[in-house]
Amino acid sequence: MKKFIVILAIFLADFAFAQTMYINNIKADLMDPQTKKVVGEIYEGTSVEVLKKDGDMSLVQISGAVSDTNKKVVALKKDPFFVFYKLNDKDAQSKDTFLVKTKELTDDELTSWEEIDLTYYDTCSSCHAAHKPKEHLMSEWEAYLLAMQTFAKINDKEKDRILRYLQAFAKDGVVKE
Ligand code: HEC
DSSP states (O other), X not given: OHHHHHHHHHHHHHHHHOEEEEEOSSEEEXXXXXXXXXXXXXXXXXXXXXXXXXXXXXXXXEEOEEOSSOTTEEEEETTTEEEEEEESSSOOOSEEEXXXXXXXXXXXXXXXXXHHXXXXXXXXXXXXXXXXXXXXXXXXXXXXXXXXXXXXXXXXXXXXXHHHHHHHTSTTSSOOO
């Protein structure tokens, strides 16, 4: 019994410490925990497990699937669907830890999507009512957006950002409203 309580206490302490937070900026720098050098970039709305808060910086763990076509990219699925982050030089791992600036994190998932939510409705509702992300699967949004890119006059960066938003909120996306 005593042993069980000790194990439970350790489990709860661990659990209370790791907190899920979300990137609250179009993109944020990922830094190496040892060298503190910028090694890549992570995109808005991506969920991270905060292991330690250390003033301006937070040590975070990110899990995902390394893309088959680009080993520096980690996404929700391999294809890649819904990109989490990209490294500059090193090949990525399915689970890794980085430093990010604490001010670029929020504990509220919907807050992290607020800005692109507005941009989406601005960009995609001038000709027809904006289509709700939940109307389609993640894979379908990629094709639709490609077809709409010239209509909406958006560059590839803007297209990729809107695609991440649509895939996150898609029928099979990660955001549960
Ligand atoms: C300049 C006008 C215009 C803009 C801007 C525009 N669309 Fe469209 N969209 C259309 C037209 C016209 C159709 C129907 C004809 C077609 O499918 O090509 C359409 C069809 C669609 C469909 C298919 C509906 C269906 O069920 O077949 C989707 C999804 C869609 N748009 C999404 C978007 C998204 C996302 C954006 C923003 C990136 C966007 N549209 C911006 C004109 C526009």
